[in-house]
C-alpha cells in the first residue's frame with residue numbers, strides 16, 4: 001500500500017470516530033438537559049452548577065485513563081465538555097479580578113472551562129460585591145502564592161461577607177517582561193502588581209538594577225498602561241497579556257522560584273456537598289488569653305485532622321484582636337470533621353465555616 005493510501009485510510013478512520021464522538025457528546029448534552037429539567041422541578045431549586053459532581057467526574061476520568069493521551073489532557077477535554085453542557089442549560093457568569101489577561105482570568109478559565117461568561121472586575125472587593133449582588137453567579141479571586149504568601153485583601157473581605165468558598169484553583173505562574181521595544185537595555189521603568197514585583201525581585205535586581213519599580217493594581221493593568229507608553233516602559237504580566245495589549249516579550253519566565261504557583265478561590269452563594277477529597281475553610285477567633293489558640297486547635301489533633309494552613313489577621317473590631325483563617329483536610333459534613341468542628345466552635349468566641357469544597361483536580 002502506498003503511503004498516500006495508508007494516510008487516507010487512517011484519516012477515514014479518524015473521520016468515522018469523530019462522528020461517533022460528536023454523537024456521544026450530543027447524547028451527553030441531552031442527558032445534562034434532563035438533569036436540568038429535574039432540577040427545575042425541585043422545590044429548593046438546587047444549583048445547576050455542582051462543583052462536587054464535576055470534581056468527581058474529572059477524578060474518575062483521570063483514574064480510568066489508560067492513555068496514550070495524558071490524564072490531565074483528558075481531564076481538560078472533559079472539563080470543556082461539561083462546561084459546554086452546562087452552558088446549554090444555564091450560562092454561568094463568573095466575575096474575576098481583571099482586567100482581561102490577568103492570571104485570575106486564566107484561573108477562571110481553567111476551573112469553569114471556555115463556555116462560562118467571564119466578567120472582569122477591577123478589585124478583589126468588587127468580585128465579592130458582584131457575587132453578593134447576584135450580578136455574577138460565582139467569583140474567582142487569588143488567595144495565596146507559593147513565593148509571597150497570602151493575599152490579605154481576599155482573606156479580609158471574607159470577614160464582612162457571607163459568601164462561601166465553592167472551590168479552589170491552582171495555577172503555575174510564569175511571569176513575562178513585556179514592552180514596546182526590542183531591547184531589555186532600553187527599559188527604565190517596570191510596572192506590575194506588588195506580588196509580581198516581589199516574585200521577580202532577584203531577576204529585576206540582576207537584569208534591570210537601575211529600573212524604577214512601580215506597583216499597580218494588577219499585571220494586566222500594567223500591560224495595558226505600557227501599551228500606551230514608549231520603549232522605556234515595561235510590564236510584568238502573563239504571556240496572554242502580550243497578545244491582548246500588543247506588546248513584545250522582552251524576557252520570559254523571570255520569576256525567581258521555579259515552582260511559583262498561585263492558589264485561587266471560587267466564591268459563591270451555595271453550600272457544596274462532599275466529593276470524597278475535600279477541604280474546609282474556617283474563620284475563628286478566640287479570647288486573647290494564654291494557651292487559647294492551642295486549646296482551640298486541640299480537637300483537630302484529637303480527631304487526626306490535618307491543618308494545611310493557619311493565618312492570623314487583625315479582626316478590625318478592636319486593637320490587638322485577631323481572627324484566624326484555618327484550612328483543614330476533609331469536608332465539614334465528614335463525621336470526624338463535624339465532631340472536631342463542634343468542639344472547636346465551643347472553644348471559640350467567633351466561628352464560621354467559610355466553605356467546604358473539592359480539592360483542585362486540574
Ligand SMILES: C=C(O[C@@H]1C=C(C(=O)O)C=C[C@H]1O)C(=O)O
Pocket residue numbers: 031032035036048049050051053054057081082083085086
Ligand atoms: C448535569 C449536571 O449538572 C451540571 C453539569 C454537569 C455535567 O455536565 O456533567 C455536572 C455537574 C453540574 O455542574 C448534574 O448535576 O449532574
